[in-house]
Amino acid sequence: MPESDDRVPPAVPLLSLQAASLRFGGIVALDEVSFDVQPHTIFGLIGPNGAGKTTAFNVITRLYRVDSGDVLFDGRSLLHTPPSGVVRHGIARTFQNVELFPTMTVLENTLVGAHTVSRFKREGAMRAKAAEVLDYVGIASVAKRPAAGLPFGTLKRIELARALVSEPRLVLLDEPAGGLNHEEVEALATFIQRLRDDLKITVLLVEHHMNLVMRISDHVHVLNFGRTIASGPPADVQRDPQVIEAYLGGELEAAS
Amino acid sequence: MSRGLVTRLGVIAVAAGIVIVLGFRLSDYHLGLGARIAIYFIAILGLNILTGYTGQISIGHGAFMAIGGYTTALMSYYHHTDLLLTLPLALAVCFVCGLAVGIPALRLSGVYLALATFALAVSIPQLPLKWSKWTGGSNGIRTFTSPGNNWLYRVCWICAGIAFVAAWLLLRGRTGRAFRSIRDSELAAASSGVSLPIYKTLAFGVSAAFAGVAGSLFVLVTNGYAQPNEFGVLLSLQLLIGAAVAGLGSLYGTIVGALFIGLLPQISTSVPLIGSGHGQDVVFGLIVILVMILLPNGVAGLLGAIDSRFKSAIKSDPTTS
Numbered sequence: 001m002p003e004s005d006d007r008v009p010p011a012v013p014l015l016s017l018q019a020a021s022l023r024f025g026g027i028v029a030l031d032e033v034s035f036d037v038q039p040h041t042i043f044g045l046i047g048p049n050g051a052g053k054t055t056a057f058n059v060i061t062r063l064y065r066v067d068s069g070d071v072l073f074d075g076r077s078l079l080h081t082p083p084s085g086v087v088r089h090g091i092a093r094t095f096q097n098v099e100l101f102p103t104m105t106v107l108e109n110t111l112v113g114a115h116t117v118s119r120f121k122r123e124g125a126m127r128a129k130a131a132e133v134l135d136y137v138g139i140a141s142v143a144k145r146p147a148a149g150l151p152f153g154t155l156k157r158i159e160l161a162r163a164l165v166s167e168p169r170l171v172l173l174d175e176p177a178g179g180l181n182h183e184e185v186e187a188l189a190t191f192i193q194r195l196r197d198d199l200k201i202t203v204l205l206v207e208h209h210m211n212l213v214m215r216i217s218d219h220v221h222v223l224n225f226g227r228t229i230a231s232g233p234p235a236d237v238q239r240d241p242q243v244i245e246a247y248l249g250g251e252l253e254a255a256s
Numbered sequence: 257m258s259r260g261l262v263t264r265l266g267v268i269a270v271a272a273g274i275v276i277v278l279g280f281r282l283s284d285y286h287l288g289l290g291a292r293i294a295i296y297f298i299a300i301l302g303l304n305i306l307t308g309y310t311g312q313i314s315i316g317h318g319a320f321m322a323i324g325g326y327t328t329a330l331m332s333y334y335h336h337t338d339l340l341l342t343l344p345l346a347l348a349v350c351f352v353c354g355l356a357v358g359i360p361a362l363r364l365s366g367v368y369l370a371l372a373t374f375a376l377a378v379s380i381p382q383l384p385l386k387w388s389k390w391t392g393g394s395n396g397i398r399t400f401t402s403p404g405n406n407w408l409y410r411v412c413w414i415c416a417g418i419a420f421v422a423a424w425l426l427l428r429g430r431t432g433r434a435f436r437s438i439r440d441s442e443l444a445a446a447s448s449g450v451s452l453p454i455y456k457t458l459a460f461g462v463s464a465a466f467a468g469v470a471g472s473l474f475v476l477v478t479n480g481y482a483q484p485n486e487f488g489v490l491l492s493l494q495l496l497i498g499a500a501v502a503g504l505g506s507l508y509g510t511i512v513g514a515l516f517i518g519l520l521p522q523i524s525t526s527v528p529l530i531g532s533g534h535g536q537d538v539v540f541g542l543i544v545i546l547v548m549i550l551l552p553n554g555v556a557g558l559l560g561a562i563d564s565r566f567k568s569a570i571k572s573d574p575t576t577s
């Protein structure tokens with residue numbers, strides 16, 4: 001593939017997908033998807049159901065192997081990193097359907113997130129740090145409870161805590177607003193902005209809550225059936241006819 | 257110190273006290289039985305690290321006990337090695353064997369892992385028959401010296417104590433959490449930076465090392481004889497039953513699991529009529545089924561249930577707050 005030199009990026013992207021493709025049998029989950037995530041930004045990744053958003057996350061975190069293309073983090077390919085090595089590079093994630101350690105306490109769940117930064121550290125210091133993060137996400141009061149049986153909103157926050165305690169440079173949030181009520185979504189919006197502004201963490205955000213994405217994202221990238229259909233500032237993307245079409249089509253389907 | 261820790265230390269102190277007092281009171285025969293229970297305790301601890309904590313089933317731990325046992329018997333027979341020195345040797349040999357089994361086991365899980373480890377339990381104890389020239393075949397091989405029950409009781413329980421502390425130290429912090437995270441969700445564990453290959457293999461190695469020490473001691477309590485049929489499939493199954501009775505993922509239930517598989521054969525033999533002859537196996541099986549139905553989460557699960565009921569009783573009582 002020839003290099004395209006006509007566009008000089010404003011800075012070295014923190015994360016870069018380069019023509020990443022992945023198919024499952026007959027389904028093309030990702031079709032030559034490329035995008036650059038600039039440091040200290042919130043990057044919204046949207047698209048109708050089955051568009052390939054979660055697949056993109058799984059490709060970045062090495063749970064899936066791309067058929068072709070590349071994933072660069074800080075300019076270096078991630079394709080030879082094992083899944084457990086991704087977080088060591090500074091990429092942490094949450095899961096769409098919540099993947100926790102149900103028999104372990106909330107504090108222990110968070111401490112597992114600190115696995116890569118806790119080698120040769122004192123247990124007491126790590127516990128204090130985990131407790132601090134739990135406090136930051138607002139669930140310090142349930143630290144000693146087992147994760148199983150806690151409300152869904154709390155589970156999502158445990159995942160956030162587990163991701164943040166690893167001191168990531170990039171967090172991938174897969175539908176963090178799923179199942180939250182209006183006020184909680186507002187709080188989440190502020191929270192994600194604080195990740196960017198206070199903690200200097202870059203955020204890759206997958207979300208169906210359009211209002212949230214359009215309001216806080218610096219850049220929005222739209223997938224449909226595994227293909228990029230639009231990419232740009234939220235205001236432009238919202239007006240894009242292809243995007244409107246993709247979402248309207250979805251709505252028509254849902255209505256019929 | 258937290259209240260939970262004080263309670264636990266108290267329980268351990270009482271248990272240690274009972275073991276010590278019994279050491280002075282028991283008859284020679286019962287000292288031998290007590291030593292066996294300590295051995296089961298060590299083996300179940302090891303199995304629990306793998307199956308209870310890391311979520312990888314093994315029906316093959318009798319095989320690691322056989323390797324440990326034969327290490328002791330062969331070293332003592334051919335080199336007159338001090339019996340106590342053969343214990344760390346068995347530990348090291350079995351640790352390496354455990355790693356060696358753990359690496360191919362990475363590709364297996366659930367029923368397939370169970371079957372693969374079952375194959376180990378069946379095949380490893382047959383190896384001495386193949387090399388009978390050195391191992392004495394089905395007659396077995398005997399250690400150069402064989403200590404008395406008093407010595408055995410002490411040594412076995414000291415080893416059990418060391419094993420318990422070692423397991424506790426290993427499991428309480430970062431490593432133990434990594435093990436449990438794999439059991440709860442491999443996906444989330446890997447994404448949190450826990451290397452599945454490293455920790456699963458490590459769990460196999462450590463678990464086998466415990467079983468190896470148990471196997472060494474096991475040879476000593478059978479008058480120093482290492483014999484293939486002593487390490488059969490039944491032994492592997494007994495260990496798994498013991499771990500299930502103890503409660504998978506609980507160190508404190510282990511003693512009950514060890515008592516269960518150590519004493520139940522004695523008890524089931526003494527059931528009138530049916531318990532004599534082969535009826536004892538029937539009684540043993542029935543009791544195991546009953547316990548599994550009544551205590552699906554083992555003794556640890558039972559204690560947990562009592563504890564939470566106790567706590568909710570306190571909570572609902574308005575006079576205490």
Ligand SMILES: Nc1ncnc2c1ncn2[C@@H]1O[C@H](COP(=O)(O)OP(=O)(O)OP(=O)(O)O)[C@@H](O)[C@H]1O
Pocket residue numbers: 024027028029047048049050051052053054055056096
């Ligand atoms: N492991 C898999 N095996 C087979 N097909 C898969 C697998 N993972 C994803 N797919 C398919 O790939 C496509 C993209 O799925 P993906 O989960 O990435 O969508 P998504 O954009 O996250 O959708 P949603 O908004 O519903 O979460 C879908 O058609 C899905 O069925």
Ligand SMILES: [Mg+2]
Pocket residue numbers: 053054055096
């Ligand atoms: Mg998804």
